[in-house]
Amino acid sequence: MSRLPNRRALLLGASANAAAAMLGGCDRLGNAEWFQRTLKTGEDANLFVQRLLLGKATLAPEYAEADISPWFKPNGTEDPPDKAYKALAKGKFAKYHLVVGGLVEAPLKLSLAELRQLPARTQITRHDCVEGWSAIGKWTGVPVAELLDLAKLKPQARYVVFHCADTMDQGSSLEGGEDDGEADEVPAGNANPSMTKQSGGDESKKDSGGQQAADDDAASGGTPVRFYESIDLVDAFHPQTILAYEMNGEALPVSNGAPLRLRVERNLGYKQAKYVMRIEVVESFANIGEGKGGYWEDQGYAWYAGI
Amino acid sequence: MFRHPLVIRVTHWVNAVCLLVLLMSGLQIFNAHPALYWGKVSTFDAPLLAMSSTEDDPPKGVTTVLGRTFDTNGVLGSSTGADGEAADRGFPAWATLPSDQDLTGGRSWHFFFAWTFVLNGLAYLLYGLVSGQLRFRVIPSRDQIRHFGASIWKHLTLRFPQGDEAKRYNVIQKLTYLVVLFVLLPVQVLAGLAMSPAMDAAFPFLLTLFDGRQSARTVHFVVAALLVLFVVVHVVLILLSGFRNKMRGMLTGWFVIERKVEPAVSAGGEPRS
Ligand code: HEM
Numbered sequence: 001m002s003r004l005p006n007r008r009a010l011l012l013g014a015s016a017n018a019a020a021a022m023l024g025g026c027d028r029l030g031n032a033e034w035f036q037r038t039l040k041t042g043e044d045a046n047l048f049v050q051r052l053l054l055g056k057a058t059l060a061p062e063y064a065e066a067d068i069s070p071w072f073k074p075n076g077t078e079d080p081p082d083k084a085y086k087a088l089a090k091g092k093f094a095k096y097h098l099v100v101g102g103l104v105e106a107p108l109k110l111s112l113a114e115l116r117q118l119p120a121r122t123q124i125t126r127h128d129c130v131e132g133w134s135a136i137g138k139w140t141g142v143p144v145a146e147l148l149d150l151a152k153l154k155p156q157a158r159y160v161v162f163h164c165a166d167t168m169d170q171g172s173s174l175e176g177g178e179d180d181g182e183a184d185e186v187p188a189g190n191a192n193p194s195m196t197k198q199s200g201g202d203e204s205k206k207d208s209g210g211q212q213a214a215d216d217d218a219a220s221g222g223t224p225v226r227f228y229e230s231i232d233l234v235d236a237f238h239p240q241t242i243l244a245y246e247m248n249g250e251a252l253p254v255s256n257g258a259p260l261r262l263r264v265e266r267n268l269g270y271k272q273a274k275y276v277m278r279i280e281v282v283e284s285f286a287n288i289g290e291g292k293g294g295y296w297e298d299q300g301y302a303w304y305a306g307i
Numbered sequence: 308m309f310r311h312p313l314v315i316r317v318t319h320w321v322n323a324v325c326l327l328v329l330l331m332s333g334l335q336i337f338n339a340h341p342a343l344y345w346g347k348v349s350t351f352d353a354p355l356l357a358m359s360s361t362e363d364d365p366p367k368g369v370t371t372v373l374g375r376t377f378d379t380n381g382v383l384g385s386s387t388g389a390d391g392e393a394a395d396r397g398f399p400a401w402a403t404l405p406s407d408q409d410l411t412g413g414r415s416w417h418f419f420f421a422w423t424f425v426l427n428g429l430a431y432l433l434y435g436l437v438s439g440q441l442r443f444r445v446i447p448s449r450d451q452i453r454h455f456g457a458s459i460w461k462h463l464t465l466r467f468p469q470g471d472e473a474k475r476y477n478v479i480q481k482l483t484y485l486v487v488l489f490v491l492l493p494v495q496v497l498a499g500l501a502m503s504p505a506m507d508a509a510f511p512f513l514l515t516l517f518d519g520r521q522s523a524r525t526v527h528f529v530v531a532a533l534l535v536l537f538v539v540v541h542v543v544l545i546l547l548s549g550f551r552n553k554m555r556g557m558l559t560g561w562f563v564i565e566r567k568v569e570p571a572v573s574a575g576g577e578p579r580s
Contacts, residue, residue, distance in 0.1 A: 050503070058508045133344075267504060
C-alpha cells in the first residue's frame with residue numbers, strides 16, 4: 001500500500017514538471033518566427049473562408065432602438081493628446097476637414113457641414129471588441145462608397161487607409177496605461193474596467209512592437225506614431241461602411257471618436273478607426289507604419305478582423 | 308484483440324492536443340475581458356461572472372458569480388506570474404497560452420487549432436460513418452438499453468466490465484461519448500462562430516440560437532468547462548480501469564481482454580470490428 005502514494009506523488013510531481021516544461025516550450029515555440037507564421041495561417045484561413053461565405057452586400061445584423069446600450073464603452077484613445085486635435089475640438093470642429101487622396105482622380109477636402117450634406121446612412125449595429133465585450137449603438141454618417149465614388153478610384157486602388165488624429169506611441173504616453181489604446185480596442189491590458197490597473201499596458205507594449213517603434217522613433221527623430229487602419233475595397237464599398245458623425249442621434253462625442261469615425265460592420269472594434277482625418281487610397285500598405293495595415297496590426301493583431 | 312484502427316487513434320490524439328491548446332488559449336482570450344454576460348451586449352455593471360482584483364493593498368483576487376463574491380486570490384483575479392510578482396489577471400499564467408498576457412498570441416493559437424480541431428473532427432466523423440465504427444462505438448445496442456439500470460449500478464461501484472463485455476463501450480460510456488460528440492463539441496464550434504461579427508452577418512440564426520453574442524460567449528465558456536469535466540472523468544476512469552492496457556489500446560490499437568470472473572451481461576448482438 002505504501003508504494004502507491006509514493007508512486008502517485010512521483011507521478012504527480014512529474015506531470016506538474018512536464019506541464020510546466022510544455023507550457024514553457026509552447027511559449028518558446030510561440031515566439032519563433034516560423035511558428036508564428038504557421039499559426040497565422042489559421043487567421044488567413046478565416047479571411048479566405050469568411051470572404052467565400054459572405055456576399056459583398058451581406059449586412060451585419062441591425063437592431064432596434066430599444067437595444068441601444070445605455071453606455072457605449074469608449075476604449076483606446078478617449079481624448080487625443082495632440083495639440084492640433086485639441087485646437088480643432090475647441091472650435092467644435094468648425095475648422096475640420098476630411099482629406100481624401102492617394103490613388104484617386106479627384107482628391108477631396110470636405111468640411112463637416114459638407115459631409116453632412118452628402119447622402120447619409122443610419123444604422124443600429126453591434127460593436128464587438130476583440131477583448132470580448134459588445135455594445136450596441138446607432139450611427140449616422142456618410143457611406144465610404146459615396147466618398148470613393150466622388151473621388152473616383154484609379155485602377156490600381158486596392159486598399160483604403162484611414163489616418164487618425166491621435167498619437168499612440170511615445171514612451172511616456174504609453175506608460176500611463178489608460179489612454180493609450182485606440183479605436184474601441186485596447187487589446188491585452190485594458191480589459192475589464194476593474195482590471196485596468198498597472199501592468200497591463202506595459203506588458204502589451206513589451207509583447208508588441210511598441211518598444212521597437214519607440215526605438216525607431218528615437219532613431220528617426222521622434223515622429224509620433226498615430227493611429228491608422230486599412231480596409232480593402234470589399235469592405236470599403238459595403239453599404240454599412242460609413243464615416244459616422246453622429247452616435248445615438250447626437251454629434252459624436254470626443255470619447256467615441258469625434259468628429260468622424262469609421263464604422264466597418266462585420267469587423268471587430270479595432271478596425272473602427274476614431275478621429276479620422278485623412279483617407280488615403282493605396283495599392284499596398286507595406287510602406288505605411290510598420291507595414292501591417294494598421295496600428296494594432298503592427299502590434300501583431302490580424303489584419304482581417306471578422307472573428 | 309485489435310481495438311482501435313489507426314484513423315481513430317490518430318484523430319483521438321490530435322483531438323486531445325487541440326482541446327488542450329484551445330482551452331488554454333481560450334483562457335488567454337478570456338483574460339482580456341474576464342467577465343461574462345447574457346444577451347446581445349455586455350451589461351458591464353451586472354456580469355454573470357467576473358474576475359477582478361480588489362482595491363486593497365496588496366490587491367486581492369476575487370471572483371463574482373451571479374452576484375456572490377468569492378475570494379480566489381492567487382488563482383483567479385490576481386495571481387503570481389513567472390516573474391514572481393502578483394498581477395491582475397483572470398486565469399493564472401500556468402493556465403493560459405501563451406503564459407504572459409498576450410491576447411493576439413492567444414488568438415493566433417486559438418484559430419489555428421480551431422481549424423485543426425474541426426478538420427480532424429470531420430475526418431473522424433467521415434471515417435467513423437463509412438467504416439461503421441461510429442455506430443458500433445457510440446450507439447447503445449438494444450440489450451444495453453435493456454440493462455441500463457444494472458450498468459449504472461456497476462459503474463457506481465466501479466466494477467469494470469471484463470471478458471467479451473470489455474470489447475465494446477458500455478451504455479454510459481456510449482451515451483457520454485454521444486453527448487460529447489454530437490452536442491458539446493458542435494455547440495462549442497457554433498458558439499465560437501457566433502462570436503464572429505462576420506459569421507453573424509452570414510448566418511444570423513447563430514445569434515437566435517444562442518440568444519445573442521454575449522450569451523454565445525458565456526455558452527462557449529461553460530461548454531469549455533464541461534469538456535474539461537469530461538476529460539478529467541475520462542482520464543480518471545482510464546487510470547482506475549487499467550491505465551497500461553487502455554493506453555496501449557489507444558497508442559497501438561491492441562487491447563488485452565482478461566477472461567475471468569463473471570461472464571458478460573449478454574453474449575452478443577454487437578458487430579465485431
Ligand atoms: C471551431 C472551434 C472554435 C472556435 C471557432 C472558437 C472561437 C472562439 C472565439 C472567437 C473566442 C473569443 C471570444 C471572445 O471574444 O472573448 C473564443 C474563446 C474561447 N474559446 Fe473557443 N473556439 C472554438 C473551440 C473551442 C474549444 C473546443 C474550446 C475548449 C476546449 C474553446 C475554449 C475557449 C475558451 C475557454 C474561450 C475564452 C472564453 C470565452 O470567450 O468563452 N474554444 N473561442
